[in-house]
Amino acid sequence: MKKFLSYFFMIVLALFLMAPFVWMVLVSLQPNKAPIPTLDHVIPEHPAWSNYKLVLFDQPNLPVWRFFLNSLIVTFSVVVGQLFVSSLAAYGFARMNFTGRNLIFYLFLGSLMFSGPVTQLPVYLLVRSLGWLDTYAALIVPGVSSAFSVFLLRQAFMGVPMELDEAARIDGAGDFRIYARIVMPLTGAALATSAAFSFFAVWTDFFWPLLSTSSSNMRTLEVGLSVFKTSYGTTNWPLQMTATVLVMIPLLVAFLFSQRYFTKGIMIGSIK
Amino acid sequence: MMKKSKLGYLFIAPATLHLLIFAVFPMAFSIFLSFYKWNLLTSERHFMGLSNYSYAFKDPLFWNAMWNSTKYALLSVPLGMVAGLAIALVVNQKLRGVTIFRTLYYIPAISSGVAISILWIYIYMPETGLINTVLGMLHINNKTDFLKNESLAMYALVFMSIWVGLGPRMVLFLSGLIGIPPSLYEAAELDGANKLRSFWNVTLPMLIPTTFFVLITSTIGALQVFTPVYIMTQGGPNEKTDVVGYHIYVEAWSKFLIGIASAKSFVLLVVIILVSIIQFRVLRSQLEGYSTT
Numbered sequence: 001m002k003k004f005l006s007y008f009f010m011i012v013l014a015l016f017l018m019a020p021f022v023w024m025v026l027v028s029l030q031p032n033k034a035p036i037p038t039l040d041h042v043i044p045e046h047p048a049w050s051n052y053k054l055v056l057f058d059q060p061n062l063p064v065w066r067f068f069l070n071s072l073i074v075t076f077s078v079v080v081g082q083l084f085v086s087s088l089a090a091y092g093f094a095r096m097n098f099t100g101r102n103l104i105f106y107l108f109l110g111s112l113m114f115s116g117p118v119t120q121l122p123v124y125l126l127v128r129s130l131g132w133l134d135t136y137a138a139l140i141v142p143g144v145s146s147a148f149s150v151f152l153l154r155q156a157f158m159g160v161p162m163e164l165d166e167a168a169r170i171d172g173a174g175d176f177r178i179y180a181r182i183v184m185p186l187t188g189a190a191l192a193t194s195a196a197f198s199f200f201a202v203w204t205d206f207f208w209p210l211l212s213t214s215s216s217n218m219r220t221l222e223v224g225l226s227v228f229k230t231s232y233g234t235t236n237w238p239l240q241m242t243a244t245v246l247v248m249i250p251l252l253v254a255f256l257f258s259q260r261y262f263t264k265g266i267m268i269g270s271i272k
Numbered sequence: 273m274m275k276k277s278k279l280g281y282l283f284i285a286p287a288t289l290h291l292l293i294f295a296v297f298p299m300a301f302s303i304f305l306s307f308y309k310w311n312l313l314t315s316e317r318h319f320m321g322l323s324n325y326s327y328a329f330k331d332p333l334f335w336n337a338m339w340n341s342t343k344y345a346l347l348s349v350p351l352g353m354v355a356g357l358a359i360a361l362v363v364n365q366k367l368r369g370v371t372i373f374r375t376l377y378y379i380p381a382i383s384s385g386v387a388i389s390i391l392w393i394y395i396y397m398p399e400t401g402l403i404n405t406v407l408g409m410l411h412i413n414n415k416t417d418f419l420k421n422e423s424l425a426m427y428a429l430v431f432m433s434i435w436v437g438l439g440p441r442m443v444l445f446l447s448g449l450i451g452i453p454p455s456l457y458e459a460a461e462l463d464g465a466n467k468l469r470s471f472w473n474v475t476l477p478m479l480i481p482t483t484f485f486v487l488i489t490s491t492i493g494a495l496q497v498f499t500p501v502y503i504m505t506q507g508g509p510n511e512k513t514d515v516v517g518y519h520i521y522v523e524a525w526s527k528f529l530i531g532i533a534s535a536k537s538f539v540l541l542v543v544i545i546l547v548s549i550i551q552f553r554v555l556r557s558q559l560e561g562y563s564t565t
Contacts, residue, residue, distance in 0.1 A: 014373060017380055027394070036400035097276050116496050123294055247384050247386070
């Protein structure tokens with residue numbers, strides 16, 4: 001009985017969370033410019049796959065492929081940069097001792113929690129005075145280190161037994177070697193978790209690319225979709241939903257490959 | 273004990289430099305800006321003393337926005353947390369296929385915020401939206417335009433935010449649940465506690481650190497919400513969903529009132545810090561209450 005109720009609950013909840021997505025796909029297959037269908041007509045008799053062709057290849061004012069390429073370049077650069085910069089810092093905080101270590105770490109923690117509302121405007125001004133507005137530098141450089149990754153990786157690095165370091169030191173290894181050859185390889189899951197979190201955060205970031213880019217050639221997919229909404233208004237729902245599905249597909253594919261790091265990964269470090 | 277070594281500075285140097293340039297210095301600079309009158313477009317800046325702050329405190333639209341954000345947080349955070357915990361309890365059982373459900377529940381959270389917002393505009397539409405279509409089939413009034421209705425628009429945003437946040441909150445509570453040693457439940461059982469009592473006296477107290485983490489991060493997130501408001505309501509109808517994150521955005525990027533926007537964002541920052549401190553104090557006293565009894 002309890003088992004039955006649990007499954008009932010889980011299935012209803014899954015429907016509640018997934019129905020909007022199913023609806024989105026069904027509307028995207030309605031004929032272009034068609035009025036919104038009623039529920040009994042929502043499954044299209046002749047799925048309008050041409051909507052997808054239209055959005056992907058026939059949008060003279062919206063360089064959809066360029067948006068995709070921009071998102072790819074920016075996300076890849078930020079994720080790789082963050083992994084390197086943040087893991088170095090995490091190693092320093094977790095496994096080395098120096099004056100002011102805890103104080104500096106608290107600075108990271110504090111900025112992780114509280115810097116959100118006040119930094120965007122000054123960072124914009126900084127990027128503007130560097131002449132970076134509307135370039136990849138504006139989209140990438142402010143993201144290449146993340147206090148969140150430092151925090152997460154520090155937790156994971158602290159879990160690697162110190163005896164390994166000592167043994168390596170006796171063999172003559174220095175800190176950089178221990179970082180690269182011992183700590184990094186042993187914390188693959190935490191690194192993957194950190195990469196997965198930053199991938200989704202950067203790919204779906206909206207506010208910063210909205211502020212720091214202006215030409216349509218520099219827009220990311222996320223901003224591109226909002227531009228698409230403004231140019232189509234709420235008049236052409238099938239096409240609007242087609243664009244929305246297309247933005248979701250890469251995210252779902254990425255999630256498929258990384259999902260175990262979301263459901264297991266948080267447990268590695270974030271709140272122990 | 274680790275030996276002190278200067279090499280540590282080299283390891284943290286890139287990240288620390290980045291933090292100084294893109295977080296610490298900007299924070300300081302925003303305090304500086306909050307004392308000036310500046311429109312971003314010219315190089316002309318006028319020192320205003322504290323008058324941007326007194327303007328902010330007298331601005332009824334700013335108070336309205338602060339109130340809207342408070343309302344948004346007070347609704348979405350507790351409801352989202354209770355729902356997240358309830359789901360975590362269900363999916364913490366050893367059931368076949370349970371990991372598939374856990375994965376499904378996470379999907380809204382990894383989705384594009386803009387895509388989700390557009391999708392929910394559609395869901396909330398009068399007559400033809402998903403909700404109203406279902407209501408129509410049940411022969412209930414289906415003409416409500418949720419996002420344009422002054423008394424409902426805020427609830428519509430809150431409902432969507434709970435929908436989006438279920439997965440991550442479930443996972444966080446799940447990790448808390450998994451961390452509870454089974455021996456505690458066995459001891460409670462030996463003492464004759466039933467399921468409800470051991471939930472109350474073992475599960476909930478043991479989840480306090482998790483709750484603390486979820487509460488603080490959710491509250492900070494809720495007080496800064498921006499994307500759904502920007503895409504779905506633009507603060508309307510009649511400023512009823514004009515949350516402070518969106519209000520400050522408009523002050524800075526539509527009206528170019530840089531000084532006033534900086535002062536307001538600094539007030540928001542102070543509010544966020546105070547709320548976090550209060551939450552921390554309350555939960556710590558809870559935790560101490562349990563460890564002494």
